[in-house]
Amino acid sequence: MIKIDRRAMIAASGAALLMPDMLYAQTRGDAFSWDILIDQARKLARSPYKETPPHPGAAKVDYVAQHEARFRDDRTLWGELPGDTGIRFFPLSQYAAQPVAISTVEKGRATPLRYDPDMFDAPTGNAVKALGANAGFAGFRIMNAKRDGDWLSFLGASYFRAPSPQKQFGLSARAIAINTSLQGKEEFPRFTHFWLERTGNSSVTVYALLDGASITGAYRFVSSLGSDGVKQDVTAALFPRRAIPELGLMPMTSMFWYDQANRTQGTDWRPEIHDSDLLSIASADGTAHARPIVNPSAPHFSAFNEVSPTGFGLLQRDRDFDHYQDDGVFYDRRPTLWATPAKPLGAGNVRLYAFPTDSEYTDNVAAYWTPDAAPRVGRQIDLAYRLDWSAARSPASNGIATIENVWRGRGDTPDADRLVIDFQGVAAGAKPDIWADVSGGTLIKKAGYPVLGREGLFRTVLDIRRPQGKSADIRLQLRAGNRPASEYVHYPLGV
Numbered sequence: 001m002i003k004i005d006r007r008a009m010i011a012a013s014g015a016a017l018l019m020p021d022m023l024y025a026q027t028r029g030d031a032f033s034w035d036i037l038i039d040q041a042r043k044l045a046r047s048p049y050k051e052t053p054p055h056p057g058a059a060k061v062d063y064v065a066q067h068e069a070r071f072r073d074d075r076t077l078w079g080e081l082p083g084d085t086g087i088r089f090f091p092l093s094q095y096a097a098q099p100v101a102i103s104t105v106e107k108g109r110a111t112p113l114r115y116d117p118d119m120f121d122a123p124t125g126n127a128v129k130a131l132g133a134n135a136g137f138a139g140f141r142i143m144n145a146k147r148d149g150d151w152l153s154f155l156g157a158s159y160f161r162a163p164s165p166q167k168q169f170g171l172s173a174r175a176i177a178i179n180t181s182l183q184g185k186e187e188f189p190r191f192t193h194f195w196l197e198r199t200g201n202s203s204v205t206v207y208a209l210l211d212g213a214s215i216t217g218a219y220r221f222v223s224s225l226g227s228d229g230v231k232q233d234v235t236a237a238l239f240p241r242r243a244i245p246e247l248g249l250m251p252m253t254s255m256f257w258y259d260q261a262n263r264t265q266g267t268d269w270r271p272e273i274h275d276s277d278l279l280s281i282a283s284a285d286g287t288a289h290a291r292p293i294v295n296p297s298a299p300h301f302s303a304f305n306e307v308s309p310t311g312f313g314l315l316q317r318d319r320d321f322d323h324y325q326d327d328g329v330f331y332d333r334r335p336t337l338w339a340t341p342a343k344p345l346g347a348g349n350v351r352l353y354a355f356p357t358d359s360e361y362t363d364n365v366a367a368y369w370t371p372d373a374a375p376r377v378g379r380q381i382d383l384a385y386r387l388d389w390s391a392a393r394s395p396a397s398n399g400i401a402t403i404e405n406v407w408r409g410r411g412d413t414p415d416a417d418r419l420v421i422d423f424q425g426v427a428a429g430a431k432p433d434i435w436a437d438v439s440g441g442t443l444i445k446k447a448g449y450p451v452l453g454r455e456g457l458f459r460t461v462l463d464i465r466r467p468q469g470k471s472a473d474i475r476l477q478l479r480a481g482n483r484p485a486s487e488y489v490h491y492p493l494g495v
Contacts (some may be wrong), residue, residue, distance in 0.1 A: 032110035034285035045239035054097030061093035069128035083201025101135025170275035170334030179246025249367030282396035313338035342384035401425035401486035411463035426458040432478035441472030
């Protein structure tokens, strides 16, 4: 996974209305449907891949130029209609220099939109204004009814994102991940064309054509805004062009710098900085797995074998302002993103990949589903799932105790690490068994007790000895007899 400059992408843009040749007929007011789009993606996979060149003027559009170029309210698509469906567009920039074509869909007909520099108000000499007519779009965002914020945006490669119900953006989703954990081999297929259909006062269906060196695809995002956040029902038809060593489906990308268990010299004054703090997996047998995220010292990869999990996601579980003290970008309000397959996925694994970061401006965490069955060239891959962008703390946990805090320090002896994990939701008077297992080290102490004065809080303490310079994997669960009383915790120590 390459480093992504978060501030730049948040501000961003894209260029030159160049499309695969086969699209020209489709964009001239032809009939449009989901089946037609699937057929386009299928045909595109049979032709050689052609990279869309960047617009020559995009390199001059820097962060300042983007910030100064304001989209005019009177040019908002569907701006005259009630509700949360007004659409504004991103211009090209050095951060998103390849163009996308955008059309509207109404009554089964597609109408292409033409880029116009006058969509933007900008100071004299601004590089956005110099892009010229027909430069093309970088992406778009869907505004709320008050026009004081957007609730869904697509910008760059196949990335898209939505805020939490508290209107705070955080992590992003992607349509596809290709070879993410294979260093130096990751690919970024991109959406080359969007079709937008207004389907209600607070709902828009986005159709998109994906094109990349290894795969093409048709995507449909039925997206709506509600009081509990943004929901998207996603349908995709994928067509591999060539062998893909690692196919990542339903991928999501986030940032984790540090929390209270991972502070190091050189971190910021704020106690914690992260968009997500936990990978959560709901197994088909009802087990809720919890993998706290860490900032590794080197690229780190974890795989959790599953057969048809009912969901997975990157959570921002810690929602206490005092734990962040950030009164500018409010990490306590960042969204949780949960993916729910619409049909059984079969055998595969949920993967978590992270690389080191020393700032809050780089997305360094990715989670995705990789099927055991390798994709085959010429064979269609059908996918359907729901994405929930919410403030949920425990979408997989089914009423059992959940991780509340993780702490790390030195054990009773200098050669031992101490791992302290607090669970919330343990019944008063309960005496759960503490099941623990260590791979790559030795468990030399295990204890647990309710925290006085804190209702439902149960503290577990593990001392682990591991070879110097080596990491260890800890598994931990509270149990009542043979029944789980907590999430099944996976923690990497010393990575």
